[in-house]
Amino acid sequence: MAALLVRGVRDMLKRADFATVPRRQRHKKKWASTEPKFPATRLALQNFDMTYSVQFGDLWPSIRVSLLSEQKYGALVNNFAAGDHVSAELEQLKARDFVNETVFHREPEPENSQTAAPSHVSWACSPNLRCFTFTRGDVSRFPPARLGSLGLMDYYLMDAASLLPVLALGLQPGDTVLDLCAAPGGKTLALLQTGCCRNLAANDLSTSRTSRLQRVLHSYVPQDVRDKNRVRVTSWDGRKWGELEGDTYDRVLVDVPCTTDRHSLHEEENNIFQRSRKKERQMLPMLQVQLLAAGLLATKPGGHVVYSTCSLSHVQNEYVVQGAIELLDNQYSIKVHVEDLTHFRKLFMNTFSFFPSCQVGELVIPNLMANFGPMYFCKMCRMT
Ligand SMILES: C[S@@+](CC[C@H](N)C(=O)[O-])C[C@H]1O[C@@H](n2cnc3c(N)ncnc32)[C@H](O)[C@@H]1O
Numbered sequence: 001m002a003a004l005l006v007r008g009v010r011d012m013l014k015r016a017d018f019a020t021v022p023r024r025q026r027h028k029k030k031w032a033s034t035e036p037k038f039p040a041t042r043l044a045l046q047n048f049d050m051t052y053s054v055q056f057g058d059l060w061p062s063i064r065v066s067l068l069s070e071q072k073y074g075a076l077v078n079n080f081a082a083g084d085h086v087s088a089e090l091e092q093l094k095a096r097d098f099v100n101e102t103v104f105h106r107e108p109e110p111e112n113s114q115t116a117a118p119s120h121v122s123w124a125c126s127p128n129l130r131c132f133t134f135t136r137g138d139v140s141r142f143p144p145a146r147l148g149s150l151g152l153m154d155y156y157l158m159d160a161a162s163l164l165p166v167l168a169l170g171l172q173p174g175d176t177v178l179d180l181c182a183a184p185g186g187k188t189l190a191l192l193q194t195g196c197c198r199n200l201a202a203n204d205l206s207t208s209r210t211s212r213l214q215r216v217l218h219s220y221v222p223q224d225v226r227d228k229n230r231v232r233v234t235s236w237d238g239r240k241w242g243e244l245e246g247d248t249y250d251r252v253l254v255d256v257p258c259t260t261d262r263h264s265l266h267e268e269e270n271n272i273f274q275r276s277r278k279k280e281r282q283m284l285p286m287l288q289v290q291l292l293a294a295g296l297l298a299t300k301p302g303g304h305v306v307y308s309t310c311s312l313s314h315v316q317n318e319y320v321v322q323g324a325i326e327l328l329d330n331q332y333s334i335k336v337h338v339e340d341l342t343h344f345r346k347l348f349m350n351t352f353s354f355f356p357s358c359q360v361g362e363l364v365i366p367n368l369m370a371n372f373g374p375m376y377f378c379k380m381c382r383m384t
Contacts, residue, residue: 044273074162078155158186182210247299250299256291293324
């Protein structure tokens, strides 16, 4: 049985056709002498074939081919820079603002409808976000962002699924917000676009990556917003945050380091599946639990946390959420409630493909018609 499985996986690997990966996403070939015998991208595929074929069953072949194909982007409009002409230009390209279309212009649900929004506010989306995507099956690309008249870039290109954790966090005007693992800064920028942050702490352990975050902020956010003590960028170990600033924030985003599944299939550079990084990879779930626990401790009782990854792995997603909740209960007697995002998922299912059977949280799975993600997110409320 085991031999059959190994042979099956070996055959699959032989058939894996990397030539279908678009040129701009292929890694640069090294000289023969330095080229690894078994590249990390291939190790990643081997690992995913073994774990995800079990985890996703019949869904895995379609997720797999989507992961190996060119991903789709979203254009997050920069509210600090743009007049309405940017939205108009994006509409001319036949892109549509999936947030505005979904959240604000939805047909009212019929009375007594089973899908009607729950009265609970857990699904309420962070406001003022505008993100354009091409419709299902349209694989057009956005032109690069441009500098606007105020000296700020007009939009930020990102995986549109990356906006979902920020939308799910449900910011309210005047919130104090912590972005625990913030660099290179796509989600930090989205948090600021809501106009809700009384102040925002954006942290990342890596100083080189916080420099990238600073560059993003300089290119997209006016100086007065960056300066007025409203945005603080730090390079601390996020695991210590509970001790540094416990019970402090209304909303916390914990977008942890993970196996970055799509990146790991396409880029040799900084690939977590390099043999030398095996230990680091194995320790990821432990680090993720510690970061989520720290994020929960930094939240005020009654405040909200969103945990997110760009991995399909249940071990890095649902198990981490369950592990951190248990840890807070056992070590600190703090109760955490996982919020039901079913309604939130229904709002966005025309744009994204969701895995239908997550135990906790929601998972966007790559699909050739809507090739976003993977993106897992789970919203929690700290009760005590
Ligand atoms: C998935 S990335 C964050 C992406 C970012 N939120 C965005 O949307 O652009 C995870 C980040 O966690 C950072 N990180 C790793 N270990 C950390 C730690 N102990 N404390 C804080 N940040 C950490 C990494 O440097 C990396 O930039």
